[in-house]
Amino acid sequence: MSGARGSAAPPPLEVDAHGWVSGARRLPSPNFEARPPGAVPSLVVVHNISLPPDVFGGPEIADLFLNRLDCDAHPYFDAHLRGVRVSAHFVIHRDGALEQFVSCDERAWHAGASNFFGRERCNDFSIGIELEGSDTTPFEAAQYATLAALVTALAKRYPVQALAGHSDIAPGRKTDPGPHFDWPRLQRDTQLDDARFPYRHPADDARDAS
Ligand SMILES: [Zn+2]
Helix, strand or coil: CCCCCCCCCHHHHHHCCCCCCCCCEEECCCCEECCCCCCCCCCEEEEEECCCCCCCCCCCHHHHHHHHHHHCHHHHHHHHHHCCCCCCCCCEEECCEEECCCCEEEECCCCCCCCEEEEEHHHEEEEEEEEHHHHCCCCCCCHHCCCCHHHHHHHHHHHCEEEEEEHHHHCCCCCCCCCCCCCCHHHHHCCCCCCHCCCCCHHHHHHCCC
């Protein structure tokens, strides 16, 4: 949807003194812990998630992060999610609605075994953002708009040095945010410099050189 009469750009997002974002619906998850001493959020990790896979719009993502997902409700849940304790800091729904589950000051459980240019345990020093989506479906304009506003707010508040996909820091194990995620669009919308997209430019360089 666009061009609705009277629509206006949403106000910019801000991170409060406790690591919670204004404008996000707060759904505090118990799945977090303190960051290690001295660790600050310097990496933003972009994911996709849909539960069940490729089904959008239900409450299941929040239910998973709040440890209340009914694992008898779907064979996928039964096979993969029973007893799983995970969280991300943020979820951006298909309509752009933003939910926050963990304070950015705390360590959420989104990346699992991971490695950012030799630095392991990316959850220690990252903020995880889940886009409701899948590897097979383009994301919505409203999701990019919210993501750009969120990343801009995070980069103002924290020393964000890089953005990466889950697949970048857990290659071979994870594929999200998937082939439809438009990194150049995110960079354009946030106006962050090339250095903060360390996984994106080798391919561009190769293409330009060919
Ligand atoms: Zn992921």
